[in-house]
Amino acid sequence: MHYISTRGQAPELSFEDAMMTGLARDGGLFVPAEIPVMSPDDIAALAGKSYEEIAFAVMRPFIGDAFTDDEFKAIIARAYAGFRHSARAPLVQLDQNHFLLELFHGPTLAFKDFAMQLIGQLFQASLSRSGKRVTIVGATSGDTGSAAIEAFKGLSNVDVFILFPHGRVSEIQRRQMTTPTESNVHALAMDGDFDDCQARLKDMFNDFDFREGVKLAGVNSINWARVLAQVVYYFSSAVALGAPYREVSFTVPTGNFGDIFAGYIAKKMGLPIRELVIATNQNDILHRTLVTGAYTKAETIPSSSPSMDIQVSSNFERALFDMYGRDGNAVAQLMEELKSGGFKISQGPLEGLRETFTSGRASEEECAATIKEMAATTGHVLCPHTAVAVKVAKEHLGSVPMITLSTAHPAKFPAAVEAACGVHPTLPAHMADLGNKPERVTRVPNDLAALMALVHERRAL
Numbered sequence: 389m390h391y392i393s394t395r396g397q398a399p400e401l402s403f404e405d406a407m408m409t410g411l412a413r414d415g416g417l418f419v420p421a422e423i424p425v426m427s428p429d430d431i432a433a434l435a436g437k438s439y440e441e442i443a444f445a446v447m448r449p450f451i452g453d454a455f456t457d458d459e460f461k462a463i464i465a466r467a468y469a470g471f472r473h474s475a476r477a478p479l480v481q482l483d484q485n486h487f488l489l490e491l492f493h494g495p496t497l498a499f500k501d502f503a504m505q506l507i508g509q510l511f512q513a514s515l516s517r518s519g520k521r522v523t524i525v526g527a528t529s530g531d532t533g534s535a536a537i538e539a540f541k542g543l544s545n546v547d548v549f550i551l552f553p554h555g556r557v558s559e560i561q562r563r564q565m566t567t568p569t570e571s572n573v574h575a576l577a578m579d580g581d582f583d584d585c586q587a588r589l590k591d592m593f594n595d596f597d598f599r600e601g602v603k604l605a606g607v608n609s610i611n612w613a614r615v616l617a618q619v620v621y622y623f624s625s626a627v628a629l630g631a632p633y634r635e636v637s638f639t640v641p642t643g644n645f646g647d648i649f650a651g652y653i654a655k656k657m658g659l660p661i662r663e664l665v666i667a668t669n670q671n672d673i674l675h676r677t678l679v680t681g682a683y684t685k686a687e688t689i690p691s692s693s694p695s696m697d698i699q700v701s702s703n704f705e706r707a708l709f710d711m712y713g714r715d716g717n718a719v720a721q722l723m724e725e726l727k728s729g730g731f732k733i734s735q736g737p738l739e740g741l742r743e744t745f746t747s748g749r750a751s752e753e754e755c756a757a758t759i760k761e762m763a764a765t766t767g768h769v770l771c772p773h774t775a776v777a778v779k780v781a782k783e784h785l786g787s788v789p790m791i792t793l794s795t796a797h798p799a800k801f802p803a804a805v806e807a808a809c810g811v812h813p814t815l816p817a818h819m820a821d822l823g824n825k826p827e828r829v830t831r832v833p834n835d836l837a838a839l840m841a842l843v844h845e846r847r848a849l
């Protein structure tokens with residue numbers, strides 16, 4: 389299995405090299421040269437299997453010879469051992485044909501743990517084999533950062549620097565990143581918004597001297613391994629509801645497009661998915677793009693679902709690559725145009741996108757009203773990201789089961805949840821003392837040279 393860049397100019401890499409490299413050297417994102425397909429019989433055979441067994445069956449064809457079967461099984465087992473629910477990703481029925489897929493039972497209470505816990509184990513296995521050490525720099529709008537810190541804290545061969553937008557994450561999200569005491573963890577509160585953080589991260593990857601000098605690695609969903617790990621729960625949930633014999637649809641609260649792109653991969657692998665619905669908050673660039681055909685950046689307006697406050701939706705590039713017939717030059721051209729504000733999608737690719745995805749948006753008022761209504765009618769207290777998705781999913785209910793991804797625990801956003809429904813969601817016991825711990829954070833400017841100097845200075849040699 390080889391991985392190619394969405395911009396067509398970088399060398400093909402193996403799974404392990406693509407994972408350790410993060411961003412391709414031409415600025416593109418790695419995707420598999422071919423998507424392995426599972427037959428209906430292969431999918432039927434997943435019924436009754438544990439999450440870990442499904443994870444092995446779904447991901448194994450993508451990893452090539454990076455790990456033996458036994459090594460990979462052990463890595464998967466360690467990754468999910470710390471989850472607080474034996475099903476790992478349980479389904480909860482909301483209505484006759486509407487289900488929530490709860491993805492917040494991992495250590496940091498967000499869906500990011502599914503991929504980050506696995507990547508943590510994969511990196512450790514790879515680094516202990518090679519004897520190398522790496523510097524991870526990540527950009528977060530709230531959840532990736534804490535999940536990365538949890539997965540890599542205390543490791544002797546990794547430094548982890550997390551850029552988050554100052555003042556634009558919830559207090560719980562911030563404390564998750566600023567209270568760990570391990571010396572290899574560096575929380576950086578940057579001036580600007582998430583797009584600025586992600587842009588500086590990509591700038592670091594595109595500075596080859598810096599990249600080589602600090603042995604830069606990335607664990608955002610620019611890293612293919614992140615997307616791959618997220619494909620698994622599409623299979624586990626669809627099979628639980630009758631796949632391959634019954635179609636299902638998914639609604640996914642979307643920001644950086646990694647999670648819904650994982651659903652797209654599941655569909656390409658043969659999972660019978662009828663609709664993949666993109667749910668956006670008021671920062672609705674993806675919804676507008678599907679409606680108008682123009683990807684046009686707007687000002688990011690802070691919302692109660694801060695992890696989705698994004699304009700430059702990184703993984704959309706992977707979808708465009710497929711829709712443009714895997715033409716790297718065409719994608720490179722679009723990404724060049726994006727630097728000056730946006731681009732128009734040609735008719736054929738746009739039709740492809742519209743056949744593959746549908747979309748919707750929820751305003752702040754609609755998000756709050758959904759939290760209130762769901763608490764009153766079902767007793768389920770939703771996080772704002774999930775509420776955005778539930779609102780949009782309800783507009784797409786049809787004859788097949790709709791699975792809405794519930795991406796974070798409501799206790800990560802207590803102020804917004806309490807304001808919406810009057811319930812103050814409490815943190816699980818393992819995080820109960822989060823508010824009493826001292827914070828350690830460095831305020832940094834939105835300045836590439838200053839950030840690179842800080843990483844150089846702080847990382848352990």
Ligand SMILES: Cc1ncc(COP(=O)(O)O)c(C=O)c1O
Pocket residue numbers: 498499530531532609641642643644645646647648695696773774795796
């Ligand atoms: C809670 C939550 N929901 C939804 C999203 C959006 O996911 P993605 O960026 O993969 O589209 C994020 C951020 O990634 C998140 O943290």
Ligand SMILES: N[C@@H](CCOP(=O)(O)O)C(=O)O
Pocket residue numbers: 527528529530531532533607608609610643644646695696702
């Ligand atoms: N919403 C994310 C933004 C980064 O997304 P990623 O999936 O590319 O890591 C967050 O919570 O940080």
